[in-house]
Amino acid sequence: MSEEMLSMRNIVKVYPNGFMANKGINFTVKKGEIHALLGENGAGKTTLMNILFGLETHEEGEIYIEGKRAEIHNPLEAIQNGIGMVHQHFKLIPSLTIAENVVLGMEPESRPGVFDLKEAAKITRETAEKYNMNIDPYATIESVSVGVKQQVEIIKILVRGARILVLDEPTAVLTPQETQQLFKELKHLRDEGNTIIFISHKLNEVEEICDTFTVLRRGELVGSKPVAESSASEMSAMMIGKNIDLEIHKEEPELSDERIRFEGVDYVTIFGKKKLEDISFNVYGGEVMGIAAIEGNGQNEVAEILSGLLKYQNGRVLLSGEDIKEKSIRSLREAGMAYISNDRYKFGCAGLAPIRDNLVADRYFKTPVAKGFMIQNRVINEIADGLIEEYDIRCKDKLENASSLSGGNAQKLIVAREFTNHPRAIIANQPTRGIDIGSSQMIRERLVSLSREQKVAVLLISADLTELLEVSDKIIVLHNGKIAAYIPDINQIDEFVLGEYMLGAKHQTPEEVRCAIH
Amino acid sequence: MCDPLKEKMRRIFIYNFEAFRILVAITIAFSVIAVLVLLTSDDAGAVSYWFILGPLTSMRRLGGVLELSIPFILCGLSVSMMFQVNKFNLCSDGIFYIGMAFASVFALKLDLPPVLFPIVIIVLCAVIGGLTALIPASLNLKFNASVVVCALMLNYVLQYLGRYILLYKVKDPALTYNGSAIFPKAATLTHFVPKTRIHTGIFVAIAAVLIIYWVLRSTKLGFAIRITGKNEDFAKASGINVALTVLVSQFIGGALAGIGGAVEVMGIYQQFRIDTLLGYGFDGLLIAVIGKNDPLRVTVAAVALAYLRQGAALVNSYTDIPLELVQVLQSMIVIFVAAEQLMAGLKHKMIVEESEKAGGVQHV
Numbered sequence: 001m002s003e004e005m006l007s008m009r010n011i012v013k014v015y016p017n018g019f020m021a022n023k024g025i026n027f028t029v030k031k032g033e034i035h036a037l038l039g040e041n042g043a044g045k046t047t048l049m050n051i052l053f054g055l056e057t058h059e060e061g062e063i064y065i066e067g068k069r070a071e072i073h074n075p076l077e078a079i080q081n082g083i084g085m086v087h088q089h090f091k092l093i094p095s096l097t098i099a100e101n102v103v104l105g106m107e108p109e110s111r112p113g114v115f116d117l118k119e120a121a122k123i124t125r126e127t128a129e130k131y132n133m134n135i136d137p138y139a140t141i142e143s144v145s146v147g148v149k150q151q152v153e154i155i156k157i158l159v160r161g162a163r164i165l166v167l168d169e170p171t172a173v174l175t176p177q178e179t180q181q182l183f184k185e186l187k188h189l190r191d192e193g194n195t196i197i198f199i200s201h202k203l204n205e206v207e208e209i210c211d212t213f214t215v216l217r218r219g220e221l222v223g224s225k226p227v228a229e230s231s232a233s234e235m236s237a238m239m240i241g242k243n244i245d246l247e248i249h250k251e252e253p254e255l256s257d258e259r260i261r262f263e264g265v266d267y268v269t270i271f272g273k274k275k276l277e278d279i280s281f282n283v284y285g286g287e288v289m290g291i292a293a294i295e296g297n298g299q300n301e302v303a304e305i306l307s308g309l310l311k312y313q314n315g316r317v318l319l320s321g322e323d324i325k326e327k328s329i330r331s332l333r334e335a336g337m338a339y340i341s342n343d344r345y346k347f348g349c350a351g352l353a354p355i356r357d358n359l360v361a362d363r364y365f366k367t368p369v370a371k372g373f374m375i376q377n378r379v380i381n382e383i384a385d386g387l388i389e390e391y392d393i394r395c396k397d398k399l400e401n402a403s404s405l406s407g408g409n410a411q412k413l414i415v416a417r418e419f420t421n422h423p424r425a426i427i428a429n430q431p432t433r434g435i436d437i438g439s440s441q442m443i444r445e446r447l448v449s450l451s452r453e454q455k456v457a458v459l460l461i462s463a464d465l466t467e468l469l470e471v472s473d474k475i476i477v478l479h480n481g482k483i484a485a486y487i488p489d490i491n492q493i494d495e496f497v498l499g500e501y502m503l504g505a506k507h508q509t510p511e512e513v514r515c516a517i518h
Numbered sequence: 519m520c521d522p523l524k525e526k527m528r529r530i531f532i533y534n535f536e537a538f539r540i541l542v543a544i545t546i547a548f549s550v551i552a553v554l555v556l557l558t559s560d561d562a563g564a565v566s567y568w569f570i571l572g573p574l575t576s577m578r579r580l581g582g583v584l585e586l587s588i589p590f591i592l593c594g595l596s597v598s599m600m601f602q603v604n605k606f607n608l609c610s611d612g613i614f615y616i617g618m619a620f621a622s623v624f625a626l627k628l629d630l631p632p633v634l635f636p637i638v639i640i641v642l643c644a645v646i647g648g649l650t651a652l653i654p655a656s657l658n659l660k661f662n663a664s665v666v667v668c669a670l671m672l673n674y675v676l677q678y679l680g681r682y683i684l685l686y687k688v689k690d691p692a693l694t695y696n697g698s699a700i701f702p703k704a705a706t707l708t709h710f711v712p713k714t715r716i717h718t719g720i721f722v723a724i725a726a727v728l729i730i731y732w733v734l735r736s737t738k739l740g741f742a743i744r745i746t747g748k749n750e751d752f753a754k755a756s757g758i759n760v761a762l763t764v765l766v767s768q769f770i771g772g773a774l775a776g777i778g779g780a781v782e783v784m785g786i787y788q789q790f791r792i793d794t795l796l797g798y799g800f801d802g803l804l805i806a807v808i809g810k811n812d813p814l815r816v817t818v819a820a821v822a823l824a825y826l827r828q829g830a831a832l833v834n835s836y837t838d839i840p841l842e843l844v845q846v847l848q849s850m851i852v853i854f855v856a857a858e859q860l861m862a863g864l865k866h867k868m869i870v871e872e873s874e875k876a877g878g879v880q881h882v
Contacts, residue, residue: 014870016862059870309755330757339755350749357745361756364741374736 004067005031005195006052006164011061013047019404021047022058023219029164029212031066034186034196036206036227038239039216040436042394042406045199048216049166053085054078065164084157085166088434090149092141099124099137102156127155131188146295147178154185165189166197169434171205173295173463176499183209201437203232215239240438248470250448256285258321259425259457260306263517265315267301267481275301276312276481281516285424285455288447290472290490292465294502298481299461300342303429306459307339308332309347320424333362336424340414340431342461344407348414351403355395356384358402359417391416391442408435415443419450425457426450432467444471465495476516477501484508486516528868535865542861543854551847558843565837569847572832573825581714583821583828585786589614590820591723592778593802595730598811599771600651602734603747603764607654609669610775611799612676613647615792617779619680620646622688622698622790625705632704639705640722640780647776648769650676655768659761677795688790697791707785717785726774731813733770743767775799808855826851
């Protein structure tokens, strides 16, 4: 048996609102393994890792590193103890070079007070080469891909002497190709004697690269096991406490009328950057159109234009046959547009307003909520209670602020609202990003059933290609703001070919792309 | 181990935390003040007496508290309506002043029967105040100009506009000072409590509190204002007309300050002789912040501040403490009450104990 690298014992964490996120968790990681930390949202994984990295204080419990008691109260002490963390959202400065980002806070100096960029580049290159990463230290962060940014984050913590690397959902933003590359690097890092804690929702990835896994549920430890002795279905059962069916069952689409139509749409930002160019496609009621794209290739602009938040320049966008250009967001919503934004806390809810108010923000002005110019708080309570029950939004009270909800429950709140205001066309931008299996599955199933049973047109944007292929009937791929491919039948394609279109390695002919509108 | 009394106390503490916090804040403030007073006064007993109990010692003094509460409540509501949607539109002070100025013009130039006369003046001043408050807000919406800067500059404009009205439009040349003629009886608010200047404007203030409370809680407009204030982007994405909502709440805020000015000049002075801003708008800011923009709490804060002011004025009149120190005293209390994180650590510890007792299953 190999020796113990990290041991967190009896960790208790209570948030100021009284929510107990960790209830005496014992978590042990062996030296030189890739250890998966699994659990639904709100299970306490992120809290546990934030405690390890000194971002949160814990009320009780101790942390031992290589058998020695470690006091970690802030990230600096965590780094001194050899702990490094790659956050889900990168913490890099876009306008600086890779080398500058790597040495930030520990800059080498050629003379006192003078920054030595050459030395910084050398440090960066040496570490990168040691782990077979191929990067240019002089490139600026804003000019490189998401995959490279992640490599920079890893190099950053390695340079600081990390021996325990914590990666919080590292593959959520990567293409399949980039994911494979990351896995190769992680294995290499492990073989060099580093210990890796891997937080993920994707069980196939856990099976692929992890040695051991630990499952948390509702702030408690469920169990810990070698991956080789377990299976994906056992893991998911441990995570949610029961077996769930991970397959989506859907019938052949039966189309109704055209609901969404983009005709030669261009969008140029106020800085003159062309974000969308000649986008044409249409979606009928009863079908799910998927959009596949690497972050920043125009998919968010498509969603925001259709939701009325963004004004486009050329072309036409029609919702149920009507031009949306001069319409207010309210009239679009009244025409059946529903919008799940990828930015949950910006466009999806008001964190400081009660859960109750968030659930009716799109319908407070009409019957049954409103009566004349008044709103009926009694009706709002009834609607809120109904939706909280139906969508299993876990909260103490509907009058609590939405910010007290965990990420998954906040998303359920948004979905509960958007799915129930008689939608005719739903824009779902990353509807399941970063949320647990149970909630994700519920959202996917509802998207399919809305399209099949209520003949809603669904436009699904997702970075999770498995989800995209499961839920969609057809797919368009965006690359650099243009449609790179139109796949009318998803049975004709797999994740790798999709990845090639997304990366721009492959393009369809203009004739093929033109079929996206018919 | 399980002490039911202790547990009950803990729960009372958590649920009434805000009240405890303010109580502790006031106690600390008074302790600090006591030290200062002992250092500067020969008669510390008299100082504490006048400061703490002074306003209660006679009908006239208590009346002073309520008289001052009227403009404080209206200005507090005014600022809280503007802040409700995150527009730091600090023009209430100037609006209050021109509210007085225009009220005096209407009082002297119009001729209407009693009861109707003050109502008409209040409505006109409300409209003027509301429209004025739209200036910084619309400059912000249209040109992205800073609301704070526009509003502060606007205060100067309003101050000199008010003085212009005083000196060139309503000044009574027969007077030896800059002042208008006394308003006709029909254009004043009745003092209805003997020995005080408490006037019918107090009902206007109470009505304003109730109406604003009801608007925010039970109307479509109130809902839109609340959501817009909490997250403008979300409000927009949900289909709320954010620009209109912001403008309406600024209008209401301005109207309340305009009403405040009109009521004050008709109730207290009954002629226009103020040649500079009174600062009530900024007292309103203080009240709105302490009252967290909630109409009922704003009212409590307004009365409390009026009480403090009255106590301070009495200390100034009856003891050897200099006026400057009196200002320090009342500011001190406000500072401690505003310290939101006071005792937050203790509260957290209590919540931890409570959660552990409950087995931590609070989120289900």
